[in-house]
Each structure stands twice: as C-alpha cells, then as structure tokens.
Amino acid sequence: MPGVRAAPTQSAWVARSDLGRDHPAKTTTIAYRDVLSQLWLLDPVEAWQPAGSELGRLSKAPKHQLADPGLAARLLDLSEPEFEPGRRGAPLLGRFFDHLVTMSVQSYAIVSEARVRYFRAPTGDRDVDVIVEARGRVVAIEVKLARTVDDHDVRHLLWLRERLGDRFADGIVVTTGTHAYRRKDGIGVVPAALLGP
Template sequence: MSDYLKRVIDYEIAQVFPQLPALCIAGAKGVGKTETAQRLARTTYQLDQVDTRTILQADPRLFLQQPPPVLLDEWQLLPETWDTVRRAVDNGAPPESFLLTGSASPKPGVQTHSGAGRIITLRMRPLTLSERGIATPTVSLRGLFAGEEAVTGSSDLTASDYADAICQTGLPGFQQLTGRALRLAVDSYLRDLMDKDIFAQGYFTRTPHTLRAWLRSYAQATATTASYAQILEGATAGEGDKPSSETTRTYRDFLTKLWILEPLEAWQPLGSGWKRLTSSPKHHLVDPGFAARLLDLESQDLLTPAGANMYGALFESLAVLCVRVFAQALEATVGHFRTRAGEHEVDLVLQGRGGAIVALEVKTANRVSDHDVKHLLWLRKRVGQKMRAAAVLYGGKQAYMRKDGIAVIPLGCLGV
C-alpha cells in the first residue's frame, strides 16, 4: 500500500468512523474503495471470492467473532451480511466495528433492511486533480463558504493537461497507463460494465448494442439538460424499431445502481420568489473519461476546433467531479441552476449548512470577461446575504478577485 493516493474521503472517514459502529463506502467499481477500507480494517472478507461467500453462507455470523474493524468487501454479493451487521449494531456493537464496500445494490428481489440509522454510507468518487497529484490547491472551498476574500495562487495546468486528465480517468488503477494500454483498460471496464455487471444485477438485454449506443448518446449529452427522448433519438437515429421508454428507463436505473450515471440535479431554492425554474438534471457520467472513451475521443481530439464543444462539456464534467468530492467533505449539496427559458443559468450551486451558498461557473477559456460573470452577479443579487461567494472555475493560470467581487480560480487551484 506504499503507492496509496491520499483521498479526501480519508478525512471524512476519520471524522465519523470513531463514532459509528458501521460505515459503508459506496461507489463505482475501481474508484479505490477496497484499498481505502483495507487501510483501516484488521479483518477482511472479499465477497467477490466464491470460497469466502461459501464460508459465510455456512456460518453467517462468523465475521462477528473476528478482530474489528471487519471489512466486508463487495457486500452486495452476499446481501445477508448487511442484515447481520445491522442486527449487530442493534445489539450494541461499539464504534469502528464494521466497514462495508459496495459497487452496486443487491439484485432486484433481494430484500435487505435499509440500515437507516445503523449503517451510514459515504459516497466515493474517482480521483480529483489534487488527489492524482497533478494539481496543488491554493483556494479552499471551505474558505469560499466562510466568505474569505483572499483568492491567490496559480496553476501550471494547460488545456492539454486538462484534456489529458479527462482521458486518463480518475480511476487509481489507470493513473500509470498511457496510449493503447490506457484505451484497452477503459474499453475493458466499459465492456465489463455492459456485458457482465448489469447482467449480474439481474438485467438481461437481447440487444446489447442498443444499450451501448444509448450510453454513447448519454455521453454525448454530457453537461446538458437534453431530454431522455433526445438521448434515445441520438442512440437510434435512422432505426425504425426503437426500444421502449420503459427499456431506456431500465438502462438508467441499472447504470445508476452501478454508480455510473451521476446526473446533477437542479437546485431548487426555497421561497415563493422563484418561479419558472427548470427541474431537469444535467447529465454526467461518474467520470468524464468514460464519456471521452465512449465517444472515441483522445486528448488531442478535444483540442481541435471540431472537438471544442465536447472539450467544454467534459471540462465542466471534470469540474463537477472535483467539486462534488470537496463539497461532500464539507456537507454541502451540489446542483445546477437554470430558468426555464434559459435567461439565467449557473453551472454549479453549492448549499452548505445553515443555507450558505457558493455559486460557480465553469469556463475552459484562459481569461474571464464581464460576459462570463453576468449570471453569477444576477444570482448573487437575488440570493442576498446567503451567497457567501461566487466564482468562475476556468482553464487559465492565475487565481484572483475581480473588482465586482467575483473570484476567478483555475480549476487546478481549487481544493477542500
């Protein structure tokens, strides 16, 4: 474990696990859940191994007798372990007794208790730029929430570096791969997802090519609010025999259960003064590198005139990934804001404890104009004192504060 990449979630686990008897780390396959959990566990059961499952099926309470913390890795492959942990918590298990990791929910039809109040779940996502070691944060999201005015620092990352980071993905196991090896690794991941993981969840499709086409179309819609009807049309253009809305809804459900789709919900402010706001989510895969690979785009393709629009969408998706990781550590929610007719929209609205708000726009450009901040200024005026900070995350070098109070922050400079 000497090559372990320090994660933001390590800070979260250190905050809560000493007070909790059971903690579940959930997220897509390959994001690093097992390695993170194993650093804390004294006993590990890897339930993706048939022999281990057989032993625990014969004696479901065996792991209760082992030195804690006990890690149940990929618990959903033996769902009764969840209920055993829940009952142990009900019976007074002390803090730091159990860790569970999961990259999916149990198969449909498998009944488990929700675990509400007994087993607390933390979401784990792919690596942020700083977790990969390619960026050094100089601006704290915590500081933005506190209303601190100091915005300083610079980033060496160029557009080429950001494009490379997108295509590299944030999976820890892929960080040292390049060229064909990287492409094969991402292709294999996506192929297993569509050919094996969804099947293991209990879903069988007679037209796997349609699922692949639908996921490519979803990738094409990254960072947009395109309707699911439009995504389906993009996947089946020119085909007379289209899958039903129920079939495509099933695609969404299963890919969400596997933590692969992570749409960004619309921020819905409270109060009667807000009218005609969109409720449509913005579409994002859990990692923008998956979208790039599904669309057969490499980093150099994103920097051509033909790839500019997709680069903008994937850069925004990379920003969403980083901000979601940081926001979770600060107990803040993340959404997007858009009026129904599109007169005003802000890429990211974060709401923290006590209703404090930070609004962020995302731009790939290496400079920020008055035009780029007009929606932030409008929203700040509407929100009032609850707006602690407004900023543009951009592809430039220098962090600074504009005269109008809007911060300008290179994406690589943002941290917790």
C-alpha cells in the same frame, strides 16, 4: 451483474429513433441513462430548489454528469490530441471540462457536508452550472472552458447575488487559466488546476 438491466441493442436504438434525426429518441436516451447510472458512470446532480420565491419557477429535472470524464474519454478512445480544434473529440471538450469541475466540487462538498445542485430557470434565460449550499448559504460556480473571463460570463452570478442577498456566500468562475484573482465586481476567478489535491 445483478440488478443492472442490459443496454438496449442497436436495433432497439434504431427502432426508437426517428429516421433522419442525428440523435436518438428520448425513450432511447432514458434507457441508456438508466443503465449508465446503475453502473455508476453517471452521477445525477439535482436541480436547486431554494426556499422562498425570490427566483420564480425553476427547473426540477436532474442533470446527469459523468462520474469520471477520464473514463469516458478512454471508452471513446480519445487521447489528448483528439481534443484539439477540428479533431473528433473537440466538440466534447467543454462538456468533459464541466463534468470534471463538477466532480471535483462534489468531492469537496461531501467533506464539508454541503449539497451540490445546479440552477436553471425553465425559460433557459438564467442558469448557473454548480450551486453549493450549506447551512443556508450558497456558493455559485460557473464553468468556462477558457483562460479569460468577461462581464458576459458572470452575468448570471451577479443576478443571483442580487436576489439572494446575504445568502449568497460567493460567486466563482472556474477556468483553464493559470492565476486566481477576484474581479472588481467581487466574483472570483479560479483555475481548475487549483481544485486538485
């Protein structure tokens, strides 16, 4: 395929990895990431850089989402039973769910002429999975692989709402639950199933 570099070979993976580690070296992952992005299998989500300084220093590196979590599951030969607790796909389920929700939000944002970003403080103490911004207003979305939501799950949304004031249009937690509702603190809870067509 013109313009697409070949993925590093297995020997390159070993050569660039530190022996005894359970994950590849950064140089190796960057090479794979670049190839997967060129094949449209990864979709970079830029870091949110709002105007003003009300949030302090923020992370600037993009976060890479799977363009199609279903395709990734197929390539890994993971069928539905493989995602059950204790099975080999279980550790990936939360990430796949996050990618699926982000992909769905991105498709709606394009139609609404909105931008999709993510928010993370460099210290890691504050983050929001998805930020949708349009015309100076923000919808902040947390993704939670669970049926229920508690106060701990909304703490970063409430923190962001306090700092943004009128620029904060809404805060939402997307779950695996069956009912949409609004919490007493004003944060919406939306099942991922409602993000579909």
